[in-house]
Amino acid sequence: MTTNKKTTNHAWRPQTLAVRGGLKRSNYNETAEAIYVTSGFVYADAAEAEAAFVAKAPEEDDRFIYSRFSNPTVCMLEERLRLMEGAEACRATATGMAAVFSSLMCQLKAGDRVVASRALFGSCDYIISQILPRFGIQTVFVDGTDLDQWAHALDRTTAAVFLETPSNPTLEIVDLPAVCDLAHKVGARVVVDNVFASPALQKPLKLGADIVVYSATKHIDGQGRCLGGAVLGPAAFVTDHLAPFLKHTGPALSPFNAWVMLKGLETLELRMDRQCAAAKRIATFLGSRAGVARVRYPGLANHPQHNLALRQMSAGGTVVTFEVAGGKTAAFNCINALSLVDISNNLGDSKSLITHPATTTHQRLGPDARARLGIGDGMLRLSVGLEDPADLEEDLARALAAAA
Numbered sequence: 358m359t360t361n362k363k364t365t366n367h368a369w370r371p372q373t374l375a376v377r378g379g380l381k382r383s384n385y386n387e388t389a390e391a392i393y394v395t396s397g398f399v400y401a402d403a404a405e406a407e408a409a410f411v412a413k414a415p416e417e418d419d420r421f422i423y424s425r426f427s428n429p430t431v432c433m434l435e436e437r438l439r440l441m442e443g444a445e446a447c448r449a450t451a452t453g454m455a456a457v458f459s460s461l462m463c464q465l466k467a468g469d470r471v472v473a474s475r476a477l478f479g480s481c482d483y484i485i486s487q488i489l490p491r492f493g494i495q496t497v498f499v500d501g502t503d504l505d506q507w508a509h510a511l512d513r514t515t516a517a518v519f520l521e522t523p524s525n526p527t528l529e530i531v532d533l534p535a536v537c538d539l540a541h542k543v544g545a546r547v548v549v550d551n552v553f554a555s556p557a558l559q560k561p562l563k564l565g566a567d568i569v570v571y572s573a574t575k576h577i578d579g580q581g582r583c584l585g586g587a588v589l590g591p592a593a594f595v596t597d598h599l600a601p602f603l604k605h606t607g608p609a610l611s612p613f614n615a616w617v618m619l620k621g622l623e624t625l626e627l628r629m630d631r632q633c634a635a636a637k638r639i640a641t642f643l644g645s646r647a648g649v650a651r652v653r654y655p656g657l658a659n660h661p662q663h664n665l666a667l668r669q670m671s672a673g674g675t676v677v678t679f680e681v682a683g684g685k686t687a688a689f690n691c692i693n694a695l696s697l698v699d700i701s702n703n704l705g706d707s708k709s710l711i712t713h714p715a716t717t718t719h720q721r722l723g724p725d726a727r728a729r730l731g732i733g734d735g736m737l738r739l740s741v742g743l744e745d746p747a748d749l750e751e752d753l754a755r756a757l758a759a760a761a
């Protein structure tokens with residue numbers, strides 16, 4: 358693959374990197390990124406094949422062998438994400454959960470200890486509470502908003518810290534610089550699930566984290582088409598732990614999905630700007646409606662950690678969580694009466710989506726664990742899309758009236 362004269366300039370600003378970072382043109386000089394739909398690559402002769410299999414330093418390893426190891430379209434996505442995040446290295450995965458699982462499993466072994474915040478995406482919780490202990494890894498959960506609990510849990514050697522901020526669906530904010538300091542004192546690598554903020558709103562590596570994971574399925578695709586994920590972190594971590602783990606276990610992203618994500622990154626900032634502005638407007642609107650008991654949105658001054666959110670994020674995000682007075686019946690009546698917003702457990706889409714966490718994404722936890730996380734039976738999680746916010750407000754007003 359030849360690179361034409363317009364290679365990536367590392368001084369470009371984030372939005373320019375989002376459109377052009379990592380672009381490598383073939384000798385056809387196509388405008389858009391090419392999709393290399395191929396499982397393998399051919400060699401001119403046996404000696405070239407032999408040379409391709411000799412281990413090289415990552416920077417000189419530009420010979421593609423097999424798309425489970427690497428693929429030109431997937432590499433363009435990894436490079437664009439790496440530049441946007443300001444990370445040393447990036448690897449893409451087939452889903453967000455493959456990114457979470459491999460970011461932890463590639464570095465952990467029996468006898469290790471992991472500390473995690475309790476308010477996690479359901480499958481992240483399952484990995485930490487159910488899978489890791491089966492391999493002799495001790496896992497400890499803390500309330501992510503309570504620095505005393507973090508300090509208490511991080512009082513001995515720990516291999517990894519895992520957290521999500523803002524959390525799903527309660528939108529709690531974890532103080533990243535403070536938790537990273539505590540973690541580094543006991544030797545732990547901090548892995549941050551940055552899905553809710555996306556690379557457009559929050560840069561965990563700049564706030565002290567070691568590794569960032571994404572479900573690219575959410576805001577990075579942003580239009581509900583493909584599953585994908587990514588892990589970003591230090592070059593040594595990727596070379597020594599992550600890359601061999603991915604190469605030999607195989608959660609590779611398809612080139613087509615990588616291309617969809619590349620195109621998604623080009624408009625990420627534009628979409629996030631619009632969706633965050635609409636989410637803030639709708640959070641304010643919901644706060645003024647009868648029948649709404651509570652609204653949680655990090656971008657509003659009444660969020661308990663609003664100031665922390667402002668320090669860590671450039672906007673409040675695309676998700677608004679609110680409680681309908683009247684519990685499960687009222688919440689069901691409300692979402693059943695919506696005619697524009699769809700009932701769906703996905704988020705970060707251009708279409709506004711609403712879910713009832715207690716009976717869907719967080720059903721598995723049971724009532725006690727939900728109560729501890731503050732997930733009530735009247736709670737609804739709204740992912741605000743790109744529709745005209747006035748239409749969304751009218752739809753929500755109608756639905757709240759029907760639920761009352």
Ligand SMILES: *Cc1c(COP(=O)(O)O)cnc(C)c1O
Pocket residue numbers: 452453454455457478480481521525550552553571572573574575584585586
């Ligand atoms: C969706 C999501 C994941 C998992 O991503 P998939 O692409 O669905 O595998 C992980 N963490 C968070 C916070 C998510 O919202």
